[in-house]
Amino acid sequence: MLFKKPINLLIEEQKYNGENGLTRTLGPYNLIALGIGAIVGAGIFSLTGIVASENAGPAVILSFILAGVACAFCALCYAEYASMIPVAGSAYTYTYATLGEFMAWIIGWDLVLEYALASATVAVSWSSYATKLLAQLHIHLPAELTSSPFDPVKLANGTTLQGGIINLPAVFIVIVLSLVLVKGTKESATINNLLVILKISVILLFIALGWSFINTDNYSPFIPENTGEFGHFGWSGIVRGAAVVFFGFIGFDAVSTAAQEAKNPQKDMPIGIIGSLLVATILYVAFSYVMTGLAPYTAFKGDASPAATAFAVTGYHFLNSALIIAILAGYTSVILVMLLGQSRVFYSMSKDGLLPGFFSNIHPRFKTPWKSNLFFLVFVGLLAGLVPISDLGHMVSIGTLFAFSLVALGVIILRRTNPEIPRSFKVPFVPLIPILGIAVCVCLMIGLPIESWIRLFIWMAIGIIFYFLYGKKNSKLRKLHEENRTNHL
Numbered sequence: 001m002l003f004k005k006p007i008n009l010l011i012e013e014q015k016y017n018g019e020n021g022l023t024r025t026l027g028p029y030n031l032i033a034l035g036i037g038a039i040v041g042a043g044i045f046s047l048t049g050i051v052a053s054e055n056a057g058p059a060v061i062l063s064f065i066l067a068g069v070a071c072a073f074c075a076l077c078y079a080e081y082a083s084m085i086p087v088a089g090s091a092y093t094y095t096y097a098t099l100g101e102f103m104a105w106i107i108g109w110d111l112v113l114e115y116a117l118a119s120a121t122v123a124v125s126w127s128s129y130a131t132k133l134l135a136q137l138h139i140h141l142p143a144e145l146t147s148s149p150f151d152p153v154k155l156a157n158g159t160t161l162q163g164g165i166i167n168l169p170a171v172f173i174v175i176v177l178s179l180v181l182v183k184g185t186k187e188s189a190t191i192n193n194l195l196v197i198l199k200i201s202v203i204l205l206f207i208a209l210g211w212s213f214i215n216t217d218n219y220s221p222f223i224p225e226n227t228g229e230f231g232h233f234g235w236s237g238i239v240r241g242a243a244v245v246f247f248g249f250i251g252f253d254a255v256s257t258a259a260q261e262a263k264n265p266q267k268d269m270p271i272g273i274i275g276s277l278l279v280a281t282i283l284y285v286a287f288s289y290v291m292t293g294l295a296p297y298t299a300f301k302g303d304a305s306p307a308a309t310a311f312a313v314t315g316y317h318f319l320n321s322a323l324i325i326a327i328l329a330g331y332t333s334v335i336l337v338m339l340l341g342q343s344r345v346f347y348s349m350s351k352d353g354l355l356p357g358f359f360s361n362i363h364p365r366f367k368t369p370w371k372s373n374l375f376f377l378v379f380v381g382l383l384a385g386l387v388p389i390s391d392l393g394h395m396v397s398i399g400t401l402f403a404f405s406l407v408a409l410g411v412i413i414l415r416r417t418n419p420e421i422p423r424s425f426k427v428p429f430v431p432l433i434p435i436l437g438i439a440v441c442v443c444l445m446i447g448l449p450i451e452s453w454i455r456l457f458i459w460m461a462i463g464i465i466f467y468f469l470y471g472k473k474n475s476k477l478r479k480l481h482e483e484n485r486t487n488h489l
Helices: 007-013 028-039 045-085 091-098 100-135 167-185 185-211 233-248 251-257 267-295 306-314 315-351 370-386 389-417 432-446 451-473 476-488
Strands: none
Touching: 007 091, 028 091, 028 185, 028 251, 028 267, 045 233, 045 251, 045 267, 045 306, 045 370, 045 389, 045 432, 045 451, 091 100, 091 315, 091 389, 100 167, 100 315, 100 370, 100 451, 167 185, 167 267, 167 315, 167 370, 185 267, 185 306, 185 315, 233 267, 233 389, 233 432, 251 267, 251 389, 267 306, 306 315, 315 370, 389 432, 389 451
């Protein structure tokens, strides 16, 4: 379980051939766009309203700043890793080199919570906006087919059902984007670049047009008084809000999963990781300031599409449909990048023997891990269709925070154990910065509901069982060690 994958072996593995491996097609701008594509989405268009109405009020701005600071510490750690170990797999690969195989498995299993559940979370919100757009076009989908079985559904006749049947629009977008990823990474990146340009343009338009309609009365009280329960307004609400919106910053992590498809990873990965985080944080703060100024935070209660609700105050009704279309484009880019990241993590785990070879099977024509993409088409599609958005969001946050903590710890370890390895980017003030990253992540994890911790432990228990039944027995690194020991004897 303590077997560590040598750094030189990881670097050697990046030297694949065109017949059996991934291909290097991504430049620095592609990587920044991938990061922005993943970061700017549910956190700005949907969870902003949820956190404002349930946790922080107008102080959701502070929640974003706190989450952004935490991410900055961790992003620096990811940037050092990505410049040093430019291989697919993100935190899983890094942990394999620093903390050993068992912890690598734990983090790889945990990344399912980060990427797969993030995809499902955003797909649910995509469905909400898509349904609203179709309604403007006088196309009304049955309410039972746009909600999970666990969400109350209000029918057109005024009656309320205990739950819907399935969220079909959410399932639809997962299927479409999974098939796009099967087609190819370069094609996916091109589509993502176009979606990011459209998304950023509309966010800037929202901020510019909405600014003059801000009602400063909506900022009072800026930090609503705590209700007596931790996490419901007050400063504890800001902390919990930061923990909830934190998952909206995981785009820079998704950038690191594409290291093996970057043209010049040592140079371009840090640019993609840090650049995308900086741009996204500025947009988050400005957008949330305008949104909570346009409408009182209480107006967003239970609203999965708060941006459209807030923008309606401006009177620019002719732009409402355009806003929703752009938001849909933004969500689409998030789902696309998260699905890409998830398939690449399982690709790496499969190459190491910890998962079945099914997940690392490369399509002979498209050069993508197509079977992995199809597996997550089904898995994420079911989650998006059947699970409420609030439960998905909390699970994504706790999984992400756990992964970031281990990456920060790994930087400290590698500086001591492998100081000689070339690093084109170095985290400043080690071990202070990684320790601050760990501390903030742990604090934000504490701020999450106890239900999120219980689900995390259950998920991890399932993963540990799978590791001992399959992964440990089929580990290629373990088999290599055993062969070397036998030959030595």
